[in-house]
Amino acid sequence: xxxxxxxxxxxxxxxxxxxxxxxxxxxxxxxxxxxxxxxxxxxxxxxxxxxxxxxxxxxxxxxxxxxxxxxxxxxxxxxxxxxxxxxxxxxxxxxxxxxxxxxxxxxxxxxxxxxxxxxxxxxxxxxxxxxxxxxxxxxxxxxxxxxxxxxxxxxxxxxxxxxxxxxxxxxxxxxxxxxxxxxxxxxxxxxxxxxxxxxxxxxxxxxxxxxxxxxxxxxxxxxxxxxxxxxxxxxxxxxxxxxxxxxxxxxxxxxxxxxxxxxxxxxxxxxxxxxxxxxxxxxxxxxxxxxxxxxxxxxxxxxxxxxx
Amino acid sequence: xxxxxxxxxxxxxxxxxxxxxxxxxxxxxxxxxxxxxxxxxxxxxxxxxxxxxxxxxxxxxxxxxxxxxxxxxxxxxxxxxxxxxxxxxxxxxxxxxxxxxxxxxxxxxxxxxxxxxxxxxxxxxxxxxxxxxxxxxxxxxxxxxxxxxxxxxxxxxxxxxxxxxxxxxxxxxxxxxxxxxxxxxxxxxxxxxxxxxxxxxxxxxxxxxxxxxxxxxxxxxxxxxxxxxxxxxx
Amino acid sequence: xxxxxxxxxxxxxxxxxxxxxxxxxxxxxxxxxxxxxxxxxxxxxxxxxxxxxxxxxxxxxxxxxxxxxxxxxxxxxxxxxxxxxxxxxxxxxxxxxxxxxxxxxxxxxxxxxxxxxxxxxxxxxxxxxxxxxxxxxxxxxxxxxxxxxxxxxxxxxxxxxxxxxxxxxxxxxxxxxxxxxxxxxxxxxxxxxxxxxxxxxxxxxxxxxxxxxxxxxxxxxxxxxxxxxxxxxxxxxxxxxxxxxxxxxxxxxxxxxxxxxxxxxxxxxxxxxxxxxxxxxxxxxxxxxxx
Numbered sequence: 001x002x003x004x005x006x007x008x009x010x011x012x013x014x015x016x017x018x019x020x021x022x023x024x025x026x027x028x029x030x031x032x033x034x035x036x037x038x039x040x041x042x043x044x045x046x047x048x049x050x051x052x053x054x055x056x057x058x059x060x061x062x063x064x065x066x067x068x069x070x071x072x073x074x075x076x077x078x079x080x081x082x083x084x085x086x087x088x089x090x091x092x093x094x095x096x097x098x099x100x101x102x103x104x105x106x107x108x109x110x111x112x113x114x115x116x117x118x119x120x121x122x123x124x125x126x127x128x129x130x131x132x133x134x135x136x137x138x139x140x141x142x143x144x145x146x147x148x149x150x151x152x153x154x155x156x157x158x159x160x161x162x163x164x165x166x167x168x169x170x171x172x173x174x175x176x177x178x179x180x181x182x183x184x185x186x187x188x189x190x191x192x193x194x195x196x197x198x199x200x201x202x203x204x205x206x207x208x209x210x211x212x213x214x215x216x217x218x219x220x221x222x223x224x225x226x227x228x229x230x231x232x233x234x235x236x237x238x239x240x241x242x243x244x245x246x247x248x249x250x251x252x253x254x255x256x257x258x259x260x261x262x263x264x265x266x267x268x269x270x271x272x273x274x275x276x277x278x279x280x281x282x283x284x285x286x287x288x289x290x291x292x293x294x295x296x297x298x299x300x301x302x303x304x305x306x307x308x
Numbered sequence: 309x310x311x312x313x314x315x316x317x318x319x320x321x322x323x324x325x326x327x328x329x330x331x332x333x334x335x336x337x338x339x340x341x342x343x344x345x346x347x348x349x350x351x352x353x354x355x356x357x358x359x360x361x362x363x364x365x366x367x368x369x370x371x372x373x374x375x376x377x378x379x380x381x382x383x384x385x386x387x388x389x390x391x392x393x394x395x396x397x398x399x400x401x402x403x404x405x406x407x408x409x410x411x412x413x414x415x416x417x418x419x420x421x422x423x424x425x426x427x428x429x430x431x432x433x434x435x436x437x438x439x440x441x442x443x444x445x446x447x448x449x450x451x452x453x454x455x456x457x458x459x460x461x462x463x464x465x466x467x468x469x470x471x472x473x474x475x476x477x478x479x480x481x482x483x484x485x486x487x488x489x490x491x492x493x494x495x496x497x498x499x500x501x502x503x504x505x506x507x508x509x510x511x512x513x514x515x516x517x518x519x520x521x522x523x524x525x526x527x528x529x530x531x532x533x534x535x536x537x538x539x540x541x542x
Numbered sequence: 543x544x545x546x547x548x549x550x551x552x553x554x555x556x557x558x559x560x561x562x563x564x565x566x567x568x569x570x571x572x573x574x575x576x577x578x579x580x581x582x583x584x585x586x587x588x589x590x591x592x593x594x595x596x597x598x599x600x601x602x603x604x605x606x607x608x609x610x611x612x613x614x615x616x617x618x619x620x621x622x623x624x625x626x627x628x629x630x631x632x633x634x635x636x637x638x639x640x641x642x643x644x645x646x647x648x649x650x651x652x653x654x655x656x657x658x659x660x661x662x663x664x665x666x667x668x669x670x671x672x673x674x675x676x677x678x679x680x681x682x683x684x685x686x687x688x689x690x691x692x693x694x695x696x697x698x699x700x701x702x703x704x705x706x707x708x709x710x711x712x713x714x715x716x717x718x719x720x721x722x723x724x725x726x727x728x729x730x731x732x733x734x735x736x737x738x739x740x741x742x743x744x745x746x747x748x749x750x751x752x753x754x755x756x757x758x759x760x761x762x763x764x765x766x767x768x769x770x771x772x773x774x775x776x777x778x779x780x781x782x783x784x785x786x787x788x789x790x791x792x793x794x795x796x797x798x799x800x801x802x803x804x805x806x807x808x809x810x811x812x813x814x815x816x817x818x819x820x821x822x823x824x825x826x827x828x829x830x831x832x833x
Contacts, residue, residue, distance in 0.1 A: 055640055059647070107820050110582050110639045114771045115820065117584070118813040121765070125810055176410045180399050187397035190359060191411045191455065192385035236651055243644070276655035283648025287641050288633050 019156060023149045031152050032220070037261050038155035039217060042209045043234070044241040044253035045162040050206040051239075052247035053175065054199055055182030056105070056112050060119030061238060063100075064093035064207040066127070066229035068214025073140040073224050074133060082147065083154065086215030093211025094204050101203040105196060109185075120232055127226040139225025142218065151220050155213060162209045166250050169205075171307060178202050179248070233276060237264070240279050243286045246295030250307060255295060310373060312337040312463060312494050313358070318367035320350075320357050327353040329518035330367070337462070340485065340495045342509035342526070344502075346539055349515040351498045352394055355465055359391050360384040371463070390456035391465035394498075396448045400441025404432060404451050407440050411458040419458075426454040430480070446477045453481065457488075464488065466497040470504045482508055506530065514538065546801060549679045554797045556682065560690040562793025564748060566786045567693040568766055569773035570700060571744030577717040577780040578737040579635050584646040585626070586745050586770055587763025588653035593619050593746025594753040594762065595661060601668045601753075608670050608754050609692065615750045616743040623742025624735045631738060632731065650767070657760035666758040689751040696747050697786065700740070704782065713737055717780060765812075772816045 023031050043065065051057050068089030075085035104115045127134050134140065169175040180188035181195050189195055218224050237260065245256025268275040290297055298304060313335040320328040328350045335341055343351050356362040358369055360381040369377040376384055399407050408423035409416075427433045430450040435443060440451055449472075456464055466485070470478055485495055485508065499505050505512060506526040514521040514529060516538040522529055529535055568590060575583045596615040600606040606614075626649065634642040671688065674681040704710035715723040716733045724730055748766065756762065773792055777784025792812065799811045 055638075057640055057643055103817050103821055110643060111775070111820055113643050114582065114768070114775075115813075115817055117764075117771075118768045118816065121768075122810045122813050129804075173409060173413070173416070176402060176406050179402060180410055183399040183401055184397050186361060186381075187393065187399070188410075189381035190361065190385060190391055190393075190397075192382045192459065193410070194380075194382045239644070239647075273655045273658040277652050277659065280648045280650070280652030280655065283651065284630060284645055287645045287648065288630065291637075291641060 016160075023152055028148060031148050033265065035148065035152040035155050035220065037257065038152070038159040039213045040237070040241065040261050041159040041254050041257040042155065042162050042213045043238045044245070044257045045159070045166055046206045046209040047238040048242045048247055048249075048253045049162075049166060049169070050199075050202045052242055052249075052253075053169070053178040053182065054202050056109055056199060056203075057239075058116050058203075058206070059113055059235060059239075060116040060123075061206070061210060062230055062232070062234040063119050063123045064096060064210040065214035065217075065234060066123060066226075067093045067096045068211030069218035069224050069229040070127065070134055070140070071211070072215030073142055073218045076142050076219065077140065082145075082215070082219040086154070086212050086219065089215030089218075090208045090212035093207045093214070096211075097204050097207035098200070101200050105199040105203060120230055120235070124226045124230045127230065135225075139223060139228070141223045144222060145219070147219065151216050154216050158209055158212055158216070163250065163254065165205070166253075167307065170250055174198075174201075182248070233279075236276070236279055236283075240282050240286075242293070243283060243291075244293055246293030246297075246299070249293070249295045249299065252293050252295040256293065309336060311335055312372055313496070314368075314370045315354075315358065316368045316370075318354065318357055318369065319365045320353055320362060321365050327518050328357065328364075331515065331518070331520050333513055333520070333523075335463075335494060335496060337494050338489060338492045339510045340489050340508055341497070342505040342512040343496065343498045343515065344500070344505055344512060344529075345515035345521070348517075349538075350518040351515055352467060353518075354515070355391065355467055355498060358384075359389060359465065385459075385461075388462040389465065390459070390461035390463070392452050392456055392467055392469065394467045394471070396445070396452055398440040398443075398448050398451050398455070400439065402440055403437050404440055404443065404447075405436040407451055408455050408458050411455060422458065426457055429484070430454055445472055446474065449473060450477070450481075453484070461493075463494040463496065466495065466499075468498055468500065470499055470501040478504070502530075550801065553680050553682075554801055555794065556680065557686070558794035558797035559790055560682065560686045560793070561797065562790035563690040563693040563697070564751060564789075565769055565773055565792050566789025567697045567700075567744055568748035569770040569777075569785045569789050570697060570782065571741035571748075572767075572770040573774050573777070573780070573782060573785045574713070574737045574741045574744075576774060577782065578713060579631070579642075579734055580639070581631060581635060581642040581646065582639065582771070583631075583738075583741070584643060584767060585650035585653060586741070587765070587767030588650045588657070589619055589623065589742045589745040589763070590749040590752070590766050591657060591758075591760060591763035592622070592653065593749025594758045595657060595666075595749075596746070597750040597753040598666050598668055598758050601670070602666075608668050608750060609688070612692070612747055612750050615746045619746035620739040620743040624739040626742075627735045627738035632734065635734065650763075654760050654763070661760065663759055663761075667756075668753045668758070670754050683755070685755045689755065692747070692751055696744070700744065701782070709733075709736065713740075714782075768816075769812055772812055772819075775816060775819055 022034060047058065047061050068086070071089040071092040072082065072085040075088055076082055100119065104112050107115060169178070177193050177198050180193060181198060185195055214229065218229070241256035241260045242253045244260060245254065246252025264275065267278070286293065292300065311334045315331060315333040318328050318331045319326070331354060343354070345351055353362060357364045360376070360379050360383065364377055368375060371387055371389060376387060399410070402410065404427065405423055408426060409419055412419040424433060424436065427436055432447060432450060435447065440448060443451065469481055473481065482504065489495055509526055511523065512526050512529045513523045514535050521538055522532050522535055572583060572586045575581050593615040596618060597608050597611040600611045600614060601608055630645060630649065631642065634645050671685045674683050675687055704714055712723065712728045712733050713736065715726065715728060716730055720730055769792060773785055773788035776791055777786070777788030795815060796811055803811065
């Protein structure tokens with residue numbers, strides 16, 4: 001066990017260093033690829049916060065990504081610098097999470113999942129409806145700006161921040177309480193845990209990062225439209241990454257993000273629908289064979305601590 | 309001394325079935341009470357209504373003079389009522405220690421110390437770091453029992469504490485229950501094992517088909533013909 | 543604010559009931575799976591979509607009357623449903639609900655994208671019946687009326703099956719209590735497969751009937767999954783007759799809402815209705831089992 005920890009942290013430090021200087025010698029394409037990987041890590045970790053820890057499956061999580069995208073695009077269009085606009089995107093995503101979570105988290109787990117299923121559609125409709133603000137189906141363009149490198153660092157920072165947040169939560173009593181919701185909500189309530197309040201906290205926390213990276217992604221792409229920022233496949237990918245890597249763990253989403261992202265870059269570009277069929281198949285396979293994901297399996301086999 | 313728990317005309321229906329039909333009880337502090345009755349007589353439903361897991365259809369429940377019906381389970385817990393369940397409900401992916409810690413907030417060091425004390429009380433201190441799901445049935449039962457004691461509730465509801473438990477463990481549990489009573493706690497238990505009920509409880513309530521059939525000291529209840537009829541039929 | 547005449551109201555109410563019959567039939571399927579297995583089948587919509595594509599394919603290749611294709615789409619998708627249950631869903635019936643949700647979610651993604659591969663996302667249509675029946679001041683789309691008739695008929699048959707036949711009673715028994723049914727000698731796994739197959743057939747029937755009316759594309763099923771959930775919630779989980787009433791109610795509410803709201807916002811009506819109902823009466827309007 002100590003063999004692991006002895007080279008894990010230094011290894012992590014070296015990796016961070018390498019990634020920090022990566023833009024200096026990489027191509028523009030390389031930077032954008034890595035930037036997207038950071039984005040997916042942030043998204044997967046966030047989904048893990050609500051669905052992995054509390055067991056409340058959020059099928060509509062891309063809504064927060066889209067909310068951040070639109071908020072940022074609109075603000076940048078009004079002249080606000082993109083870093084502030086992205087943070088505002090995160091804030092708006094949290095507001096949206098509160099508006100949705102307040103009624104929906106009172107519902108028991110499966111009903112909450114159903115409610116979240118419809119959320120995607122509602123938001124897409126809303127984006128088309130409020131045309132004046134969002135440009136409707138035509139979408140929004142942002143003033144051209146080549147900020148790839150700066151966005152690379154911003155995304156990387158968010159990915160690190162969310163991972164650190166997950167670590168802090170999992171090792172605290174707050175995190176334990178979130179997990180009791182997943183384990184046995186009735187018993188948790190009977191033991192004095194106000195499950196509704198904790199679910200709301202987790203949900204709000206899980207919306208912040210997608211909002212911010214949604215904003216950063218909007219800045220990076222330079223153009224957004226309803227279909228590009230509220231695609232179901234984003235939620236699906238988040239889910240697969242976390243399930244595959246190990247839900248409820250700290251590094252599982254990171255592992256899942258790295259593996260699935262690589263897979264995505266290789267397959268999706270060429271075979272988008274075959275790719276999604278495979279995603280569906282992976283979900284089925286993981287649920288049947290490896291419900292705790294790779295890290296979960298390793299955790300059980302080698303009796304690793306929860307902070308893996 | 310005013311009663312610590314008062315249930316007045318509690319009614320709970322599930323669709324067409326009336327599980328609890330106008331039950332009234334009064335419990336005094338510092339005693340051990342038993343709730344018995346044939347299967348399906350509404351005992352666990354009554355517990356669930358008291359602790360807020362089910363919403364009663366009519367009637368009132370008052371704890372220490374204040375109404376608690378309509379409160380959510382976690383609020384009932386914080387008023388001072390703890391309970392265990394018929395089917396053990398520990399948190400399987402949390403360790404035994406974490407199962408206890410999760411119940412309290414506030415000072416971590418003090419909570420941890422108390423948790424370790426309780427684990428020592430039931431001789432499970434070496435299993436503190438073990439996932440609760442990996443413990444044996446009897447060990448889980450003990451963990452569930454001491455979990456309830458973490459916040460030192462004034463009243464404890466035990467739902468079939470003797471179920472599936474071997475003699476030695478059972479005696480330890482019963483001793484622990486008596487010790488709690490001696491410290492002024494009120495214990496209310498549902499139980500099928502008549503020896504346990506008769507040996508432990510000071511007053512016994514009998515439910516049949518959702519109604520209170522009888523109440524009194526164990527000796528009287530045992531001899532009550534209506535009770536015998538309810539259990540064994542005519 | 544437009545003035546609403548009695549004719550408009552009458553038109554809308556009947557239209558609502560026509561649509562509601564279809565919703566009820568499809569939702570009954572979802573309700574069966576939930577009632578018997580406690581599984582929320584997210585793949586229900588995609589099964590409907592497959593039924594629609596079967597009809598389209600038969601219509602465009604051999605010109606088969608879409609209503610006759612019910613005789614093909616229902617059995618084919620029935621078998622698919624049985625296979626899905628036997629090989630996949632069976633393993634998560636006793637697992638936490640999260641697992642069956644995710645599993646059926648994965649299946650739905652695979653099915654939708656498989657359809658994308660097989661048929662592309664081009665919109666297809668089955669031009670078979672157009673025009674409306676004119677009755678006095680009212681005009682009802684012919685396709686709608688016929689769909690409603692078929693839906694009502696199929697639903698009635700389904701109910702007869704559940705109430706009168708031995709297998710149907712076995713299904714209801716397993717819905718009430720699996721343990722008791724087992725003790726009575728019922729092969730629960732077979733009942734599970736039957737229920738899932740039957741539910742899939744009902745979804746496929748919905749798809750066939752709808753194929754004549756709307757554009758067919760791989761993602762068409764999602765909205766029916768959602769609305770079926772809504773109907774189940776309205777009528778009460780596990781309450782089969784409740785699904786009927788829930789379906790009619792949904793149809794009515796949607797049509798009434800269309801009087802006051804633009805078509806875009808209409809899609810959100812079902813969603814808002816769901817959240818409201820779940821908050822007020824988690825066990826459904828008519829009462830049933832909560833999860």
